[in-house]
Amino acid sequence: EIVMTQSPVTLSVSPGERATLSCRASQSVGSNLAWYQQKPGQAPRLLIYGASTRATGIPARFNGSGSGTEFTLTISSLQSEDFALYYCQQYHNWPLMYTFGQGTKLEIK
Amino acid sequence: VQLVDSGGGLVQPGGSLRLSCAASGLTFSTYWMNWVRQAPGKGLEWVANIKQDGSEKYYVDSVKGRFTISRDNAQSSLYLQMNSLRAEDTAIYYCACSTYYYDGSGYSFNPSFDSWGQGTLVTVSS
Numbered sequence: 001e002i003v004m005t006q007s008p009v010t011l012s013v014s015p016g017e018r019a020t021l022s023c024r025a026s027q028s029v030g031s032n033l034a035w036y037q038q039k040p041g042q043a044p045r046l047l048i049y050g051a052s053t054r055a056t057g058i059p060a061r062f063n064g065s066g067s068g069t070e071f072t073l074t075i076s077s078l079q080s081e082d083f084a085l086y087y088c089q090q091y092h093n094w095p096l097m098y099t100f101g102q103g104t105k106l107e108i109k
Numbered sequence: 110v111q112l113v114d115s116g117g118g119l120v121q122p123g124g125s126l127r128l129s130c131a132a133s134g135l136t137f138s139t140y141w142m143n144w145v146r147q148a149p150g151k152g153l154e155w156v157a158n159i160k161q162d163g164s165e166k167y168y169v170d171s172v173k174g175r176f177t178i179s180r181d182n183a184q185s186s187l188y189l190q191m192n193s194l195r196a197e198d199t200a201i202y203y204c205a206c207s208t209y210y211y212d213g214s215g216y217s218f219n220p221s222f223d224s225w226g227q228g229t230l231v232t233v234s235s
Contacts, residue, residue, distance in 0.1 A: 032220075034221035034222070036153075036222075038153075043203055043225035043226065043227055043228055044153065044203075044222070044225060045225075046208065046221055046222060046223050049208055049210075049219045049221040050219060050221075053210070055208070055210075055221075055223065056210070056223075087152065087153055089153075089155075089221065089222075091220040091221065094220040095141065095158055095160070095165065095167055095220070096167050097155070097167070097169070098143075098155035098158075098220075099155070100152055100153040100154065100155070101152070102152045103152045103153075
């Protein structure tokens with residue numbers, strides 16, 4: 001099973017600044033990686049797929065990068081609505097299996 | 110696209126429950142469909158998926174032999190039959206459909222989860 005590890009667990013950043021979230025895979029997943037945002041009491045929302053492609057309607061301040069085992073989600077100029085939980089997900093073994101990272105909580109500094 | 114999850118509730122250990130997901134705003138029969146769960150205060154865990162025609166189904170190891178995913182394309186509905194429930198199955202269960210995106214010349218498939226239901230809470234407790 002491919003294990004996804006996100007860091008840090010909690011990230012404190014001021015509004016207007018940049019946030020950088022990391023996701024590492026225990027083995028190569030190519031570019032088969034997605035990022036999701038989840039707010040309290042809500043279902044997750046797809047932000048990025050294919051490691052770097054923004055989903056429909058996602059603002060340009062969200063950028064995904066990386067391939068293989070190391071991935072990054074960068075949010076430039078944080079807005080108040082960006083403070084939430086973020087999860088990475090690999091689908092390299094699709095359709096047999098998906099795994100998520102444990103999440104990074106992005107909080108207001 | 111709208112996905113509406115239902116069927117959750119309180120059930121005793123060893124009991125059964127059937128979850129449903131009603132889909133609208135999409136051609137349901139063309140989508141791989143999934144169930145994802147989230148235990149209280151915990152992260153996301155993919156549970157199962159099913160091919161467009163129901164001919165392929167896959168499960169996370171922890172539910173194999175206990176849960177069955179199915180679909181009714183005529184009713185645009187997805188189901189999860191959960192048997193032999195355990196306390197560790199307590200979670201919010203979400204249905205989710207895979208992604209189609211326009212690549213300039215047509216629509217292409219991506220296995221990520223583009224749309225999600227609102228979730229339904231399953232509590233396994235005596």
